[in-house]
Amino acid sequence: MSKTESKTKKTTKKAAVKPSAKAEVKAKAKAEETKTQPESKIAELQQDRERKTVIMQGNEAVSYGALDAGVDFFAGYPITPSTEIAEILAEELPKRGGVYIQMEDEIASICAITGASLTGAKALTATSGPGFSLMQEGIGFAKITETPCVVVNVQRLGPSTGMPTSPAQGDIMQSRWGSHGDSPAIVLYPDSVKECYELTIRAVNLSEKYRTCVVLLLDEVLGHMRESVTLPDMGNVRIIKRIKPTVPPHWYKHYDENQKYLSPLASYGEGYRFHVTGLTHDQHGFPTNKNNEAGDMMARLRKKISYNIRDLVQIESYMMDDADIAIFAAGIVARSAKAAIAMARYEGIKVGLLRPLTIWPFPDVAVRKMLLDVDTVIVPELNQGQMINEIRRLTKDKSESDVIALQKVNGELISPAEILQKIKEAI
Amino acid sequence: MKFPKNYEVRLSGSGGQGLILAGIILARAAVLDGHNVTQTQSYGPESRGGYSRADVIISDQDIYFPEAINFNCLLALTQEACDKYLFDLRDSGVLIIDTTYVKNLALAAENTYELPFTDITVNELGNPITTNIVSLSFLVKVTGIVSDEALETSIRESVRPAFVEINMKAMKLGFKLAKEYKI
Amino acid sequence: MANIPLKVVHQYLRHDKKFPHVWCAGCSNGIILGAVVRAIASMELNRDDIVMVSGIGCSSRMPVYIDLNTMHTLHGRAIAYATGVKMYKPHMKVIVITGDGDCTAIGGNHLIHAARRNLDLSVILVNNNIYGMTGGQCSPTTPHQALATTAPFGNIEPEFDICKLAIGAGATHVARTTAFHVTEMQRYFQAALEHDGFSLIEVVAACPVIYGRLNKKGGAPQMMKEFRDNSVPLTAVDKLPPEKVEGKIIRGVLHQETRPEFTKSYADLLERVQTMGDK
Numbered sequence: 092m093s094k095t096e097s098k099t100k101k102t103t104k105k106a107a108v109k110p111s112a113k114a115e116v117k118a119k120a121k122a123e124e125t126k127t128q129p130e131s132k133i134a135e136l137q138q139d140r141e142r143k144t145v146i147m148q149g150n151e152a153v154s155y156g157a158l159d160a161g162v163d164f165f166a167g168y169p170i171t172p173s174t175e176i177a178e179i180l181a182e183e184l185p186k187r188g189g190v191y192i193q194m195e196d197e198i199a200s201i202c203a204i205t206g207a208s209l210t211g212a213k214a215l216t217a218t219s220g221p222g223f224s225l226m227q228e229g230i231g232f233a234k235i236t237e238t239p240c241v242v243v244n245v246q247r248l249g250p251s252t253g254m255p256t257s258p259a260q261g262d263i264m265q266s267r268w269g270s271h272g273d274s275p276a277i278v279l280y281p282d283s284v285k286e287c288y289e290l291t292i293r294a295v296n297l298s299e300k301y302r303t304c305v306v307l308l309l310d311e312v313l314g315h316m317r318e319s320v321t322l323p324d325m326g327n328v329r330i331i332k333r334i335k336p337t338v339p340p341h342w343y344k345h346y347d348e349n350q351k352y353l354s355p356l357a358s359y360g361e362g363y364r365f366h367v368t369g370l371t372h373d374q375h376g377f378p379t380n381k382n383n384e385a386g387d388m389m390a391r392l393r394k395k396i397s398y399n400i401r402d403l404v405q406i407e408s409y410m411m412d413d414a415d416i417a418i419f420a421a422g423i424v425a426r427s428a429k430a431a432i433a434m435a436r437y438e439g440i441k442v443g444l445l446r447p448l449t450i451w452p453f454p455d456v457a458v459r460k461m462l463l464d465v466d467t468v469i470v471p472e473l474n475q476g477q478m479i480n481e482i483r484r485l486t487k488d489k490s491e492s493d494v495i496a497l498q499k500v501n502g503e504l505i506s507p508a509e510i511l512q513k514i515k516e517a518i
Numbered sequence: 519m520k521f522p523k524n525y526e527v528r529l530s531g532s533g534g535q536g537l538i539l540a541g542i543i544l545a546r547a548a549v550l551d552g553h554n555v556t557q558t559q560s561y562g563p564e565s566r567g568g569y570s571r572a573d574v575i576i577s578d579q580d581i582y583f584p585e586a587i588n589f590n591c592l593l594a595l596t597q598e599a600c601d602k603y604l605f606d607l608r609d610s611g612v613l614i615i616d617t618t619y620v621k622n623l624a625l626a627a628e629n630t631y632e633l634p635f636t637d638i639t640v641n642e643l644g645n646p647i648t649t650n651i652v653s654l655s656f657l658v659k660v661t662g663i664v665s666d667e668a669l670e671t672s673i674r675e676s677v678r679p680a681f682v683e684i685n686m687k688a689m690k691l692g693f694k695l696a697k698e699y700k701i
Numbered sequence: 702m703a704n705i706p707l708k709v710v711h712q713y714l715r716h717d718k719k720f721p722h723v724w725c726a727g728c729s730n731g732i733i734l735g736a737v738v739r740a741i742a743s744m745e746l747n748r749d750d751i752v753m754v755s756g757i758g759c760s761s762r763m764p765v766y767i768d769l770n771t772m773h774t775l776h777g778r779a780i781a782y783a784t785g786v787k788m789y790k791p792h793m794k795v796i797v798i799t800g801d802g803d804c805t806a807i808g809g810n811h812l813i814h815a816a817r818r819n820l821d822l823s824v825i826l827v828n829n830n831i832y833g834m835t836g837g838q839c840s841p842t843t844p845h846q847a848l849a850t851t852a853p854f855g856n857i858e859p860e861f862d863i864c865k866l867a868i869g870a871g872a873t874h875v876a877r878t879t880a881f882h883v884t885e886m887q888r889y890f891q892a893a894l895e896h897d898g899f900s901l902i903e904v905v906a907a908c909p910v911i912y913g914r915l916n917k918k919g920g921a922p923q924m925m926k927e928f929r930d931n932s933v934p935l936t937a938v939d940k941l942p943p944e945k946v947e948g949k950i951i952r953g954v955l956h957q958e959t960r961p962e963f964t965k966s967y968a969d970l971l972e973r974v975q976t977m978g979d980k
Contacts, residue, residue, distance in 0.1 A: 144549055185974040186975065189867075190967070192788055194784070199784070199814070202781035203781055203784045206754070206774075206784065207787070209785075211790070211795075212789045214785070315558070316557065316584055317557040318581075319556075358751060360749060362749045364749065368683055377719060391967060423584070426583055426584060427582070429582040433582070457699065496546045506587060
């Protein structure tokens, strides 16, 4: 085969997986109800098993969520306890014409997904604590260049290598402040296998909409846990794609903005020939040393989050209506809390749960309301005190003793009995 | 079968005994029977040796805490696992031990089933690789937590096609041992 | 080789707001930028389909000035970002502009792995033997005994031979030239852009203001003269006595081989996987 021939062939092959073509295929498949190659992994499972409820692992759910959200580029590096995500996508992405590449390290992984995203991909990587630390500079680059991408961090215990197969919630603050400089963060935190699927789709959607790096935090237990999941109807799953510019190339501003600080994003190869840089830049993307332009850029990064808090923040309020005591917990710990609440309610103690599905931006409004409504807040977390300080930040008219910590960092989960004991101490 | 509350099973032993696969099979069977289920595991970083356990919680309600705390049923394939977890078995809980490796019992549970599963598997099927399925099938038959059909389908879906036949033999062996077992 | 008039070169530059450039007087980066533009112009490539990726350093400022799809990334990571671009749109030409510190110190891992994969990137490595942007610290290519602000008593470390490193890691097209040999440079850039696989062109460049002053090399013209007099074309190496080659910069295409290119291997994998599904 001559060189030119092979080139044309490859281009056409790539064209078959372009988003628009993909949507076409999807519509076609729906119309004909064919049984070959369903676009959605969930639909495929439903077809194969002929049932709506299946058993699924958290990491599997993340992988299928990514595929169903339209992720077509994954670059990663193996690390326990997130490796299953890479393994599943290594098998599934090539089947769909997407790209899977195992990089030389986690730094390269975050860089590759950012490069691919600027070229038009919906891109995702998955890692755990040590890899997440290595990725921080690259996460900052994705944020300052406003490039959509998703990092899944299946957290494990400890600083350094720690305990790779044990749960911890030690990266809550790293996911917010890990990258140097000052930058906003969108971080989602599921508590069940089903939510792993849903929040992965949401993470990809938010990254595309807000043009930023969105982090999905998982607990080790959730990544490896299997659970019965009733699969959603794909017709009800909403997929968001980045807004494309409609202006001619010489009018294009890479960081144009509307009232909500959301802006269109061109991809390399579409004729816009834009520049991105990790340097502080102007609206066109070129480096600047002017203080007013630098201030504008930093304000823009902040405002696109702060002006859209209502769209970003998701919380679950569980048995809070009549509660005197509230538990504030995220992820797997919220499930221990729910078990403890069942036990406490059986004994007549009025206790409820406030659970953030979005931990960053922090749900200030809901927490303030909770602090007004209840006497005591218990904050169980698998670290040495991270979320509790966010709550203390909001306690204007409460004494320190009304916010009770319950912390565990020995590789075990906080059990319902431990939470129940704290509840009883609080009465 | 109705579950008034959570039914908690812990399968324990050492790495390489196939306990996590057994846990997945049991969990999948419970889903096939229409129950809610969670399956978690804990193991050391190595894939052979070390400790290993798989928890399966079956319920008709929402399952909150996903790990077994107070077992309705404990399967112990090693002495170490038996010593470690025996005291977390409920009062009327079912204890199943592999006497090939478990030689001492720290306390006498009322529903204790003792069989040399590994030895029996080696004698009947030629090697110990399916001890997990033999003992799981025994557990299923004794406790009745999932239906035989669900277990069979689950095994077929969970193991590689080349190994379905040997695992079917193992399942039948487990059922037979349960049927013939005299307390 | 087509002679590209200055007017055409100007059409490839981003004039509004981006000039004056950041480079010092006498820096070789402008010469290299000119050669890149002339290579692209004479090949008549569609510039919408060219992505230029750089890391951090003096040479890595180049993408700002050239009207292509451009990306100025993190220190050392240009090749990793370029990998994402090339893998997602394999038909695009991806040029990586990087320096000796950027590519062989902090980014050494990405260099060797992209070379191993034989991913079709054209890496232009501007080797000025020093960290210029930060003011003259020693780099992996600072010569033994040379002075740098962080080697005030002379550099005691041996230096990298970048081309040998790239060849050892699996690069399929490797060449070296100097900032003095402008037409040769342009020719090598064109060859790199035409090559189907990982190519690395090392351009030995002058940093008269920092490296030159620290090491008493004289000004830019003296350094250029040194490149002229102290370099030997590869074709002449065999004909010269060993003492005339010793310590000289060897210029030329040092390595060229054909090996499956990575995006092509990936396309083959896709085809294999997808036809597997049909059966």
